[in-house]
Amino acid sequence: MLAKDFFTNRYQELGWAYHPVEVRQAIRINAINNSKCSLINRLESKGIGLEKIPFLENGYWITKSKFSVGATPEYLLGMYSIQEAAAQIPATLFADIKGKTVLDACAAPGGKTVQLADIMENTGAIIVLDIDKQRLTALSNQLERCRVKNSIIYQMDARQASTLNVKFSRVLLDVPCSGNFATDKQWFHRRTIKDVQRNAALQREVLAEAANTIEDDGEIVYSTCSLEPEEDELNIDWAIKSFDLQTEKVRIAYGERGVTEVFGKKLDDSIENCVRIWPGETQGFFVCKLRRRLGR
Amino acid sequence: MKQISDFARRFGAEISLDESLIVTRQNRYFLINEDLKKLLSKAFFYAGTYLGRLKNDVFFPSFNLTRMIAESQANKTIVDERTEWLFICGRDIFKRGITKVIGSKKKGDLTLILNRHGECLGFGEISHNLDEEREGLAIRNILDIGDFLRREK
Numbered sequence: 001m002l003a004k005d006f007f008t009n010r011y012q013e014l015g016w017a018y019h020p021v022e023v024r025q026a027i028r029i030n031a032i033n034n035s036k037c038s039l040i041n042r043l044e045s046k047g048i049g050l051e052k053i054p055f056l057e058n059g060y061w062i063t064k065s066k067f068s069v070g071a072t073p074e075y076l077l078g079m080y081s082i083q084e085a086a087a088q089i090p091a092t093l094f095a096d097i098k099g100k101t102v103l104d105a106c107a108a109p110g111g112k113t114v115q116l117a118d119i120m121e122n123t124g125a126i127i128v129l130d131i132d133k134q135r136l137t138a139l140s141n142q143l144e145r146c147r148v149k150n151s152i153i154y155q156m157d158a159r160q161a162s163t164l165n166v167k168f169s170r171v172l173l174d175v176p177c178s179g180n181f182a183t184d185k186q187w188f189h190r191r192t193i194k195d196v197q198r199n200a201a202l203q204r205e206v207l208a209e210a211a212n213t214i215e216d217d218g219e220i221v222y223s224t225c226s227l228e229p230e231e232d233e234l235n236i237d238w239a240i241k242s243f244d245l246q247t248e249k250v251r252i253a254y255g256e257r258g259v260t261e262v263f264g265k266k267l268d269d270s271i272e273n274c275v276r277i278w279p280g281e282t283q284g285f286f287v288c289k290l291r292r293r294l295g296r
Numbered sequence: 297m298k299q300i301s302d303f304a305r306r307f308g309a310e311i312s313l314d315e316s317l318i319v320t321r322q323n324r325y326f327l328i329n330e331d332l333k334k335l336l337s338k339a340f341f342y343a344g345t346y347l348g349r350l351k352n353d354v355f356f357p358s359f360n361l362t363r364m365i366a367e368s369q370a371n372k373t374i375v376d377e378r379t380e381w382l383f384i385c386g387r388d389i390f391k392r393g394i395t396k397v398i399g400s401k402k403k404g405d406l407t408l409i410l411n412r413h414g415e416c417l418g419f420g421e422i423s424h425n426l427d428e429e430r431e432g433l434a435i436r437n438i439l440d441i442g443d444f445l446r447r448e449k
Contacts, residue, residue, distance in 0.1 A: 136342070
């Protein structure tokens with residue numbers, strides 16, 4: 001069986017019929033660096049067409065532009081970031097995050113770190129980890145461009161986060177994953193189920209470390225841009241059965257509930273609190289919110 | 297820190313930063329706050345607000361620092377929209393693109409370059425006295441925000 005058939009048959013079993021998609025380019029306004037209205041006026045006066053993304057407060061799709069939106073003075077001044085629409089969801093899911101100590105465990109290239117800082121209005125602290133020094137340099141450039149003031153970056157594997165001896169009240173786990181065909185035209189040729197299984201195992205190690213570093217009643221947001229349930233619902237099912245974690249409903253008016261039966265295996269009913277996004281206007285995505293139970 | 301205040305003085309500006317909140321890592325300077333100070337351990341890669349780096353005894357400022365200097369009384373040159381675009385592409389500034397000069401107009405002095413919204417785009421060195429009736433090259437580009445794109449290459 002061709003790899004493409006193998007994966008698309010799985011998607012069919014999970015309830016989605018494969019079809020090619022064109023992901024729309026999106027930006028996110030960095031609200032602390034400017035007023036939203038005046039930025040929109042400035043971009044529109046340059047001939048950049050914008051359409052509000054209905055499920056995001058500061059997200060806009062680019063409908064037209066004669067030049068790269070990554071080279072305008074407004075971009076270079078940190079007034080907005082180029083960030084795919086679904087990827088803008090995870091950072092918005094934390095409750096009451098201002099002033100908190102937050103872990104961004106697999107942070108590069110830093111789009112979500114900047115978004116967290118924006119939501120936090122540069123208060124509190126974001127501890128930012130990534131293992132790859134080159135990616136950390138790119139991340140640092142993003143933080144400088146977007147005027148982020150409340151972060152500390154360490155070159156560190158997320159699986160070693162507990163060595164920092166810090167308890168976090170919020171943890172963002174945008175874990176390394178297998179990706180999906182919507183943003184990689186060669187995806188079906190490059191990926192095998194073994195890659196998926198390897199990534200799923202790594203993600204469990206990162207989840208376990210997060211469970212180790214989160215405060216009681218703290219929140220973890222877990223996300224991937226993988227469509228494969230091994231990296232999504234199955235990992236969350238494992239996490240809630242292995243640690244004192246429970247899912248919370250992801251409140252976003254987009255996507256579908258997490259699947260609770262995967263290839264014949266019944267998962268915990270609370271997995272439907274997660275959101276699975278099949279590719280369309282956005283890339284494929286999965287996001288889940290977990291809370292550490294009190295009084296462990 | 298001396299390097300930072302000396303750099304600001306080249307724009308005719310005085311900035312005062314709390315030295316107890318300035319940390320260095322591999323010749324790079326960062327301004328942190330009390331929240332970050334409590335959490336910072338020695339092996340950090342980046343922290344708080346990046347201010348600049350020292351290389352061979354020469355101080356290279358960050359855009360955070362130029363923005364901080366621009367918020368104080370300093371030499372500033374405001375340019376029109378076309379010149380803004382050319383400047384961030386790495387080009388020098390011609391007299392006809394300048395709409396206003398604040399502070400020094402003297403050849404050899406440094407001046408911050410601002411767009412019509414008052415946003416700092418970088419800085420340059422004045423090439424000839426700006427109050428002279430003379431067209432042509434006026435400010436030589438030293439650093440501009442297009443550097444963010446050039447760094448990625």
